[in-house]
Amino acid sequence: MTTNDEDPAIAVADMVGHVLRLAGTWTRWDGELRPVDDRVYTPHKAIRRVTDHMIDHLAEVEARLAGLPTIPDHWHASVITTEHDMAPFTEDDFDEAVSRLNRLAQIWTVRLGSLSEQCLDNSPGDGWSIRRIARHLAGSTYYADAVGVMPE
Template identity: 65%
Template sequence: MNEHPQETPAQAVTGMVEHVLGLAATWTAWDGEPARVDGRVYTPHKAIRRVADHLVDHLAELEARLAGEDPQPDRWHASASTTVADLAPFTQEDLDEARSRLVRLARVWANRLDALTEEQLDRSPGRGWSFRELALHLKGSTYYADALGDLS
């Protein structure tokens, strides 16, 4: 018997957010120097923005496909863009806002994914990854937080 059952798609998303927020809890100590990783610049605000944008983007895709619509094209500037707001200090209030935003987005994802049948997860309507693959793709959003790491 398998002692470690396979992670569900919902757990992949909620676990990713828990990981990101665990690291973000250390970012109030950020010294203001952006991290340079893979030719891109990362800051606490940018990492949170990228995780939230990634969750919103693929949630919109999932919902459009379930409704039989073509998903809206992705027009994010993504990691290539670092805004003035991304360079701001990361305060306890920013952490509280990030927690509220990301935990709610993760719950929307988990509720939606848990409501789908195994068939819907694996044979998802429309073009693109299955919804199971989409959730596993989102798990990779830890990249943005890992670029900064633990700053405690």
């Protein structure tokens, strides 16, 4: 997890690295749902949740920086397990996840790196500071940790 001194961009990039290290084992997934708390997870669902979480908070940050209202998320995506979430996780799925999550991490790194410390901590609009959003986002390891490492 992050500390108060940690660069929020590094925290987000580290989260993506952690998720992808675990996802690299998911082509061996046995098809069993992984229950955690009051939800269940699969490899596809974990990738979907990390991706959606990164996009949702990026939209929030960009809207606030532009002085626009944010668009609330009314879909309870972590509660839902879709038919697609149940599909086998293939090498192609992993390659797609690597590409998508690394690009999103780069967008976050560029955006966070362009902001002053004051803006990170005293962000425009309502809600958490942008630094706190990034730290919250770093907790997206939860979804991948729910699936864990698939044994050889």
